[in-house]
Amino acid sequence: MSLLVTEGLTKDFGGLRAVDGVNLVVGEGEIHGIIGPNGAGKTTVFNLITGYLKPTRGKIHFRGRRIDGLEPHRVVSLGIARTFQIVRPFTDLSVLQNVLVAWGHRNYYGLGPFKPFGPAKRKALEILEFVGLAERAYVGAAALPIGLQRRLEIARAIALEPKLVLLDEPAAGLTEEEITRLKELVLRIVASGMTVALVEHRMTFVMDICQLITVLDRGKVIAEGTPSQVASDPEVIEAYLGAGEGEGDA
Amino acid sequence: MPIGYILTVGTFTGIFMILTVSLNVLTGYAKQVSLGHAAFFAIGAYASAILTVKFGLSFWAALPCVVGITTLVGVFLGLPSLRVSHDFLVLSTIGLNFIVGSVFRYFSFFGGSMGIVGIPMPEFFGHPLGTAGFFGLTLLFVILTILTSFYFSRTWGRLAMEAFGEDEVAAKAMGINVAKFKIYAFAISSAYAGIAGALWAHYVGSVFPDNFGFDRSIDILAMLVLGGMGTIRGAVFGALVLQMLPEGLRVIQNYRMLVSGGILALMILFQPMGLLGRGSFLVKGFERLRGRLVSHEAEDMP
Ligand SMILES: Nc1ncnc2c1ncn2[C@@H]1O[C@H](COP(=O)(O)OP(=O)(O)O)[C@@H](O)[C@H]1O
Ligand SMILES: [Mg+2]
Numbered sequence: 262m263s264l265l266v267t268e269g270l271t272k273d274f275g276g277l278r279a280v281d282g283v284n285l286v287v288g289e290g291e292i293h294g295i296i297g298p299n300g301a302g303k304t305t306v307f308n309l310i311t312g313y314l315k316p317t318r319g320k321i322h323f324r325g326r327r328i329d330g331l332e333p334h335r336v337v338s339l340g341i342a343r344t345f346q347i348v349r350p351f352t353d354l355s356v357l358q359n360v361l362v363a364w365g366h367r368n369y370y371g372l373g374p375f376k377p378f379g380p381a382k383r384k385a386l387e388i389l390e391f392v393g394l395a396e397r398a399y400v401g402a403a404a405l406p407i408g409l410q411r412r413l414e415i416a417r418a419i420a421l422e423p424k425l426v427l428l429d430e431p432a433a434g435l436t437e438e439e440i441t442r443l444k445e446l447v448l449r450i451v452a453s454g455m456t457v458a459l460v461e462h463r464m465t466f467v468m469d470i471c472q473l474i475t476v477l478d479r480g481k482v483i484a485e486g487t488p489s490q491v492a493s494d495p496e497v498i499e500a501y502l503g504a505g506e507g508e509g510d511a
Numbered sequence: 512m513p514i515g516y517i518l519t520v521g522t523f524t525g526i527f528m529i530l531t532v533s534l535n536v537l538t539g540y541a542k543q544v545s546l547g548h549a550a551f552f553a554i555g556a557y558a559s560a561i562l563t564v565k566f567g568l569s570f571w572a573a574l575p576c577v578v579g580i581t582t583l584v585g586v587f588l589g590l591p592s593l594r595v596s597h598d599f600l601v602l603s604t605i606g607l608n609f610i611v612g613s614v615f616r617y618f619s620f621f622g623g624s625m626g627i628v629g630i631p632m633p634e635f636f637g638h639p640l641g642t643a644g645f646f647g648l649t650l651l652f653v654i655l656t657i658l659t660s661f662y663f664s665r666t667w668g669r670l671a672m673e674a675f676g677e678d679e680v681a682a683k684a685m686g687i688n689v690a691k692f693k694i695y696a697f698a699i700s701s702a703y704a705g706i707a708g709a710l711w712a713h714y715v716g717s718v719f720p721d722n723f724g725f726d727r728s729i730d731i732l733a734m735l736v737l738g739g740m741g742t743i744r745g746a747v748f749g750a751l752v753l754q755m756l757p758e759g760l761r762v763i764q765n766y767r768m769l770v771s772g773g774i775l776a777l778m779i780l781f782q783p784m785g786l787l788g789r790g791s792f793l794v795k796g797f798e799r800l801r802g803r804l805v806s807h808e809a810e811d812m813p
Binding site: 313332333334337342343349350353354358361362365366368369373374375377379417421 | 662686
């Protein structure tokens with residue numbers, strides 16, 4: 262069953278076509294990697310899916326429903342959560358409160374905003390436990406090192422109880438040991454019933470854990486397949502070796 | 512010191528406490544800096560004045576209408592905040608003072624520059640309240656304001672406001688409808704300010720456009736900033752200090768604008784969290800005394 266489908270997804274920024282006719286299919290229970298050199302349009306694809314940008318052309322279907330053009334908070338309520346390439350923790354809040362904000366997503370409607378958040382603290386702690394941040398629950402989010410801020414972003418995404426989690430370069434700035442723990446965390450997220458799509462510009466991380474990989478270059482999909490298929494694709498190798506002169510008009 | 516004088520000072524202090532606690536929702540939680548809070552105060556005062564003087568309602572019958580009117584006005588006047596960034600919001604809230612002032616001055620329905628006079632004292636079991644009774648009434652509303660606001664500080668709504676106040680992009684990714692919550696912040700803040708306005712109008716007995724100018728808005732923001740944005744204790748404390756200070760130091764009264772403006776500027780420069788705000792030097796010292804570095808309480812939330 263495909264969870265997320267984009268058809269001809271296109272986004273122009275003035276004269277620049279950042280995303281160019283992207284057809285992406287993410288199946289349920291998958292770990293789907295999206296890779297490509299810097300500036301390939303990976304983050305823009307996530308911004309289009311999550312409602313931060315409106316597509317110039319193309320459609321986005323999530324669980325059979327059109328979602329392009331919906332506001333970000335609506336997309337969240339339909340079951341898509343995301344993290345940001347450049348982390349955006351609420352630095353005035355504690356780690357626990359950051360997760361509470363996300364866990365509150367069902368209370369931001371109707372009379373929900375006027376209900377106390379206190380009873381949800383236990384659940385938020387469980388989520389922090391899940392990502393391995395429980396002992397930092399009461400620390401200000403600003404005080405976390407970058408690696409843990411990335412994990413906090415994942416904790417918030419999980420707290421939204423999504424069907425699909427979009428991770429934008431979750432391994433950026435992490436040490437080798439942290440990357441190992443991240444892989445393990447992503448596997449546990451999928452094991453608990455969520456689907457993950459993640460963006461990386463480094464190949465190795467993606468090769469290890471993704472079942473399917475989509476390769477973007479200059480806004481276009483230039484290859485798609487299993488890690489081994491993608492790794493042996495000449496066009497991918499070319500894009501990655503930076504032999505950017507060869508026209509990638511696939 | 513005559514008791515009547517003390518009660519009067521207490522009544523005005525209480526009214527300003529309601530104003531600062533209400534501004535705290537908008538500016539402390541949702542980080543929507545408003546230099547136009549006196550406009551909401553004015554609308555509450557005028558609404559109650561008109562409903563009682565022109566339509567013959569009692570204070571008590573008028574009050575729910577006043578709250579309804581100021582809530583709606585808050586929604587309406589909060590709309591510009593959806594379109595402008597923080598810096599421009601400050602400018603547009605300054606404009607509110609002058610727009611609302613002009614409407615009251617130039618439309619005869621609102622009494623023009625003659626204002627509205629003869630606003631009755633609230634009655635209690637058929638007897639008009641005296642100075643002491645009115646002080647008690649004000650105190651009651653101050654307590655209600657603090658209690659409801661304290662309750663709100665522990666709700667999802669407050670958490671959502673803190674979140675988008677800091678980072679709208681991240682807040683949207685948490686499922687928060689930022690536009691809706693901004694309007695909530697304006698509406699809640701304005702509703703409380705309306706009560707303060709009604710109390711003021713009925714205590715003073717008359718309202719004039721000049722009572723609620725830009726300088727009032729500066730006063731209210733200065734009180735909140737002095738005490739500590741984002742905390743109820745700070746809001747209450749700031750109103751207490753800045754409202755009482757001129758009573759003790761008579762000379763200050765002639766330089767009210769200078770004092771308010773100066774405090775506002777100096778605090779923002781050197782102690783933006785205020786005297787009793789989160790992480791202020793006083794609060795930090797106090798927490799160190801208690802040997803507790805991180806507070807888990809909602810009031811100290813962020
Ligand atoms: N909001 C924007 N306005 C203008 N150009 C943008 C915007 N966002 C991205 N771009 C441009 O679109 C291209 C793709 O960017 P991005 O999606 O961030 O790439 P990636 O995430 O693959 O590194 C880049 O050339 C970038 O400069
Ligand atoms: Mg990117």
